[in-house]
Amino acid sequence: MEKRITHNDGTDGIDRRGMLQCMAWVGTGLLWTMNGGILTSRAFGDEDDDKKMGAFSFAQISDSHIGFAKEPNKDVTATLKLAIERINASKAAPSLLLHTGDLTHLSKPGEFDTVAEVLKSAKVGKSFFVPGEHDVFTDDAKQYLERYGKGTHGTGYHSFDYAGVHFIGLVNVMNLKAGGLGVLGAEQLEWLKKDLEGLSASTPIVVFAHVPLWIVYERWGWGTEDGAQALALLKRFGSVSVLNGHIHQVMQKVEGNITFHSARSTAFPQPEPGKAESPGPMKTVAAEKLKSMLGLTSVNFTAKTGLLAIVDSTLE
Amino acid sequence: MKPIRLAILFVAALAAKAVILTSCADYTSPRPGGGGAQNPVEKPDDRVHAAAASDTAKSDGVQVRIDNFTFTPQTLTVAPGTKVTWINHDDVPHTVKSTEKKFLSKTLDTDDTFSFTFTDAGTYEYFCTVHNHMTGKIIVK
Numbered sequence: 001m002e003k004r005i006t007h008n009d010g011t012d013g014i015d016r017r018g019m020l021q022c023m024a025w026v027g028t029g030l031l032w033t034m035n036g037g038i039l040t041s042r043a044f045g046d047e048d049d050d051k052k053m054g055a056f057s058f059a060q061i062s063d064s065h066i067g068f069a070k071e072p073n074k075d076v077t078a079t080l081k082l083a084i085e086r087i088n089a090s091k092a093a094p095s096l097l098l099h100t101g102d103l104t105h106l107s108k109p110g111e112f113d114t115v116a117e118v119l120k121s122a123k124v125g126k127s128f129f130v131p132g133e134h135d136v137f138t139d140d141a142k143q144y145l146e147r148y149g150k151g152t153h154g155t156g157y158h159s160f161d162y163a164g165v166h167f168i169g170l171v172n173v174m175n176l177k178a179g180g181l182g183v184l185g186a187e188q189l190e191w192l193k194k195d196l197e198g199l200s201a202s203t204p205i206v207v208f209a210h211v212p213l214w215i216v217y218e219r220w221g222w223g224t225e226d227g228a229q230a231l232a233l234l235k236r237f238g239s240v241s242v243l244n245g246h247i248h249q250v251m252q253k254v255e256g257n258i259t260f261h262s263a264r265s266t267a268f269p270q271p272e273p274g275k276a277e278s279p280g281p282m283k284t285v286a287a288e289k290l291k292s293m294l295g296l297t298s299v300n301f302t303a304k305t306g307l308l309a310i311v312d313s314t315l316e
Numbered sequence: 317m318k319p320i321r322l323a324i325l326f327v328a329a330l331a332a333k334a335v336i337l338t339s340c341a342d343y344t345s346p347r348p349g350g351g352g353a354q355n356p357v358e359k360p361d362d363r364v365h366a367a368a369a370s371d372t373a374k375s376d377g378v379q380v381r382i383d384n385f386t387f388t389p390q391t392l393t394v395a396p397g398t399k400v401t402w403i404n405h406d407d408v409p410h411t412v413k414s415t416e417k418k419f420l421s422k423t424l425d426t427d428d429t430f431s432f433t434f435t436d437a438g439t440y441e442y443f444c445t446v447h448n449h450m451t452g453k454i455i456v457k
Contacts, residue, residue: 070407070426106409106423137411137446138423178415178443179451220385221449278384279447280408 056163058096059087059124060208060297062245063265065134066114067105072285073294076105076267080118082315083266083296088123090298096162097124100245100263101132101173101210107143116147131156132210132246133173141174157188159195164303166199168192170209172224182211182224182246189229196233204239204301206308212244214253214260217273222247234258241308243297247279250295250312261310264295291316377401377431380452382410382424385444387452394434396456401431411445412452 064080073079087094097119104111119127129148136144145156152158155174160167170192172182184192199205207213213230215223224230234240240258248270253260268281269290276282285293295314301307377399381388383406394400402412404424412421412430418440421430434440434456444450 106425133446176445176448178413178441178448180448219449221447278386278406280385280406283407 055300055302056095057090057092057298057300058098058162059090059094060098060100060243060263060299061087061266062100062210062263063102063132063248063267064099064115065102065105065265065267067108067111068267068281070281071283072281072287072290073268077114077118079291079294079315080115080266081121082291083294084118084122086296086313086315087298088121093123093125094298095125096167097122097127098167098169098208098243099127099129100208100243101130102134102245102265103129103132103144105134107135107138109143112143112147128158128160128167128169128208130169130171130208130210131173133176136173153191154187155185157191163301165204165206165301168195168205168207170207170213170230172209172211172213172227180225181215181218181221182209182227184224184226184230189226189233192230193233196237199237201236202238204241204303204308205234205237206241206243206299207234208243210244211246212251212260212262213242214255216247216251216262220273220279222273222279231255231258239307241299241310243299243310252310259308259310261297263297264293264312264314266294266296266315269293379403382406382444385410385447385450387442387444387450390451391453391455393455393457396435396437397433398456399431399433400454401429403427403429409446410450412442413445415441415443 061080061083064083065076066080068076087097099119103115131141131144131148135141141149141155145152149156152169155171156169157171158169170184170188172184174183175185176183196205207230209224211224212222213224213227215227217223235256235258238257242258242260244260244262245265247262248265248268249262249272250264251260251262269285270279271282282293292314295312298311298313300309300311302309378392378394378401380392380400380402382402382404385406385408387402392400402421402424404410404426407426409423409425411423412419414420419432419442422428424430434454437456440454440456442452442454
């Protein structure tokens with residue numbers, strides 16, 4: 001540090017100019033951080049810092065099934081509230097919240113109302129949704145689109161950008177065919193193609209959809225028929241993360257630059273593929289064990305490396 | 317006819333009826349432990365049935381059970397004019413939708429039923445709109 005005291009009139013070791021210069025360093029409250037191997041600085045209290053630096057976090061919850069009231073969970077609203085409490089307790093508030101579908105159990109208006117009510121208390125920037133089959137099957141998505149269709153296309157698909165990351169919400173639970181799996185459809189795939197067209201291959205991509213885009217277990221309908229077509233369009237990108245729900249358990253797969261990840265439900269667990277007669281709720285889970293099988297996902301993003309760290313946590 | 321021979325014939329007839337009654341009960345009763353009270357669709361006294369293995373049945377009504385995300389029997393053959401009733405024994409809702417849009421149930425929660433009377437001959441494929449991998453077929457002939 002250069003000599004600050006140049007005029008020592010009062011013989012107390014401090015002069016006005018030097019004092020002001022020193023205070024400038026203290027007052028701005030500079031914080032030095034290492035981010036992706038680059039030393040950068042920012043001032044305290046600047047909310048856009050994380051965004052500018054390209055480091056942020058978002059939360060994913062899934063399969064809240066509001067309206068379900070059987071074993072092993074007679075109060076799915078309570079467990080959804082618990083998941084929101086966990087999000088609110090995190091050190092840094094997530095910038096975004098993604099809900100990957102089956103918000104409700106029977107797509108009833110009251111059920112949608114409860115979801116909206118509970119999510120009001122979530123300390124997150126903004127929430128985004130994609131529907132599950134339970135949200136659309138009774139009324140062809142009428143209720144769902146009334147509430148969450150604004151700004152979306154077709155059956156509710158949409159995309160947005162945040163801090164340099166391109167998020168794409170896909171809908172694979174509409175126009176389901178007998179004996180088939182989840183389906184995206186030609187119209188949505190055409191839209192996806194156009195949506196990705198202008199993006200550079202280094203743009204980090206996050207795709208979120210209800211039914212897994214990869215075939216997890218065909219026998220139980222756990223997969224998307226034309227998912228491969230979407231994945232072909234995403235192949236050229238350096239970092240693609242596909243976040244799904246529907247199967248009520250954590251499953252992960254990596255294929256080249258694409259990481260597939262499914263989240264736990266906040267309502268009830270489902271068995272592992274083939275480990276039970278059907279994919280229904282696991283009825284015999286002991287009450288004290290239930291919360292350890294429900295959960296949420298937190299995703300931390302670092303711009304420089306383009307990596308997403310996906311962290312699953314349970315409700316207990 | 318001698319009384320003893322008549323008695324033997326009578327007992328034999330009773331035994332035969334008991335056998336028929338038992339096999340009818342096996343065919344029409346709901347599975348043990350199934351949710352909710354469910355009366356057998358057909359009264360055993362009313363008619364003589366083929367052996368329990370056959371899926372062919374006369375009018376009045378037959379059942380398709382929904383258990384473990386499966387329609388049972390998956391393929392059911394009935395005569396024209398038969399009323400088919402689906403009943404959901406699962407803890408999740410299901411629906412019954414004809415692929416040709418000939419019939420569609422409301423949402424069936426546990427123990428809910430849906431009935432449809434098949435008047436015309438033909439093959440009717442259907443599936444569950446929530447779990448579209450679940451399929452079934454009704455053959456009317």
